[in-house]
Amino acid sequence: MLTVEGLRSRYGRIEVLHGIDLTVQSGEIVTVVGANGAGKTTLLKCLSGTQPVSGGTITFRGESLTGVPAHRRPARGLTQSPxxxxxxxxxxxxxxxxxxxxxxxxxxxxxxxxxxxxxxxxxxxxxxxxxxxxxxxxxxxxxxxxxxxxxPSCLLLDEPSMGLAPIIVRQIFDVVGSLKALGVTVLLVEQNAFGALKIADRGYVMETGRIIMSGAADDLIADPRIRTAYLGI
Known part of the structure; x- marks a missing residue:
């Protein structure tokens, strides 16, 4: 459904995304996790059209989003909760x-x-x-x-748990997890790596504008490097 290849973006002269490759299949919940400043929000802004792309391609439902302004992307089936x-x-x-x-x-x-x-x-x-x-x-x-x-056919969710009490975070994640049954594909960006990976099918780990790991969500949760760096285990 969504394919990102070699995506690059800049703030002024400073490149903040360094060739991102990512795919989201129809019916999946895919999460992108990483520390604050990893480039996760910039990635979603590129997908929604509110951040200029300096290189690479974004393809959604078989069509390029190059040149498609932000206000026209919802009509293509791509919406964002910022x-x-x-x-x-x-x-x-x-x-x-x-x-x-x-x-x-x-x-x-x-x-x-x-x-x-x-x-x-x-x-x-x-x-x-x-x-x-x-x-x-x-x-x-x-x-x-x-x-x-x-x-939307694909919902872009940016840090929905930020600043919320744990009981509300659980409720939010429960609802996100239920969207698959409603036919909504989800790309979820989160600092709360454990909560996001628990409801996701697959995950990507971002660090300083690059994807450094990817795989099935269960595999990422079990990976010692992820458990130490992002899950606090």
């Missing part, structure tokens, strides 16, 4: 969700919203309240749900 949530705090929860469905004007939008409420019931309770009044965990639920309102 780092830091980036919700509209002055709008209500429901208004934020409807913005996620900007591509559609059909009867399914209301059903999609009910699906979001079923996934995160607290959003139903808060639907008419300003999103700025939500807790950090609730804002993350809203950001994910807003991205899903775009009916």
């Amino acid at each position: 780092e830091g949530r980036q919700i509209f705090t002055n709008l209500t929860v429901e208004e934020n969700l409807r913005l996620g469905a900007f591509l559609y004007a059909d009867d399914r939008v209301d059903k999609d919203m009910q699906d979001a409420f079923a996934m995160f019931p607290i959003l139903r309770e808060k639907r008419n309240l300003p999103a700025g009044g939500l807790s950090g965990g609730q804002q993350q639920m809203l950001a994910m749900s807003r991205a899903l309102m775009g009916r």
Whole structure:
């Protein structure tokens, strides 16, 4: 579904991605883990079109994304839940969700919203309240749900557990793990390597803008190098 080959990106003169190769097959949950500053968020920004690519190719569902602007990529089936949530705090929860469905004007939008409420019931309770009044965990639920309102075939998730209490992190990861059954392919970027690998099919380990390891998620969890460097074991 998604193929990245030799991807490079720069901030000014400084290259931050040094030839990334990565694939995501339809129906998979694939995670990219690594320490802060490894280049994970820059990778997702390149995929969503908000960060310039200086080399390499991105192919999604058999078509090149080269030259496709960020605002047109959701129509291709690729949406992102960004780092830091980036919700509209002055709008209500429901208004934020409807913005996620900007591509559609059909009867399914209301059903999609009910699906979001079923996934995160607290959003139903808060639907008419300003999103700025939500807790950090609730804002993350809203950001994910807003991205899903775009009916993606592939969801890019950037650090959904960042800054959240452990009980909320478990809830978020449980929902991410359930997306496969809904037919949504997921590329998950996370510092929480253990939590991400537990729900993923495959994983990539990034370090200073390079992929240094990849493989089945269970194999990465069992690898002594990963356990020491990223899992704290």
